[in-house]
Amino acid sequence: MKRLATVIGVVALGLAGLTACGGGDDSSSDSGSSPNAPASSQAATGAKLATADVGSFGKVVVDGNGRAVYVFDKDTSGKSNCEGDCLAKWPAVAAGDGTPQLEGIDASLVSTVTRSDGSKQLAIGGLPLYLFASDAAAGDAKGQAVGGVWWLVGADGKKITTQPSSSGNGNGY
Template identity: 80%
Template sequence: MKRLSSLVGVVGVAVLGLSGLTACGGDDSSSSSGSGSSSSAPASQPAAAGAKLATADISGLGNVVVDGNGRTVYVFDKDVSGKSTCEGGCLDKWPVVAAGDGTPQLTGIDASLVSTVTRSDGSKQLAINGLPLYLFASDSQAGEAKGQAVGGVWWVVGADGKKITTQPSGSGNGNGY
């Protein structure tokens, strides 16, 4: 009898474990299955949560806004408040800071400064003081700000939401995009 109840216990645990794995597998496959779809809704699934913005001290620039991975964010002088003008090839060097679907998670930034703008393709981009936010593709890790003053039109953003126009020392500015 002891042997039978031990067997029933083991089978019960195995069934519960498999059902838990199946539930997790279903959640994963539904969130990743949209990658090949032409629908715009599944394409935004990976950014289901709200984006994250925080602040970090960047050498020579002070306390600046960074994304959830600690990468420096930038604003573009050619953008108009509430509208992005960086399109096409510009986006290869200056990817947008996607807004995601939820409320942005902010650390060290006044929530009243943060909003979203709708891009020409319908996607949502985070903005600060109405100016769309971007990353610089050549910033390969947290703490870098290689995009500062590129072309005289790309700028890091301070925790107060204002662009910082400090010129980097000893680096060429190249063209803006």
């Protein structure tokens, strides 16, 4: 039950972050929108990926909120193998509906994969991208090398296998 509450909290925070990122006012007199348009303008946009300096790892790929993204060694190119409890700890980086906004990342490296539930997930070099639920803020990289299978992604799209300076928590999948 605690895990479900954590997942719901992460989803709520993510949605709140997306809502906060949508500029403009909240009035219903939005010029240019049609009556059949989705309620959220974010639904028609793609996710954002950028690069940022994170700890001793150098420039890594981050999401639109500055949170580090990871790849999973048990995934194969074009397919996510993180489901259930794994997905609760390692939420997928959702692709959104539009073209991803990229800063500092070669667009030819970025693609999407279709998850088993039909949702779209961003990928780099064909490998699906995830966040780590224990990374509370931009600049955190607590998921690096967890279980020896979770890795940050460098600006070049390759996984970073540098071990963190402190020992990992071993709670990865």
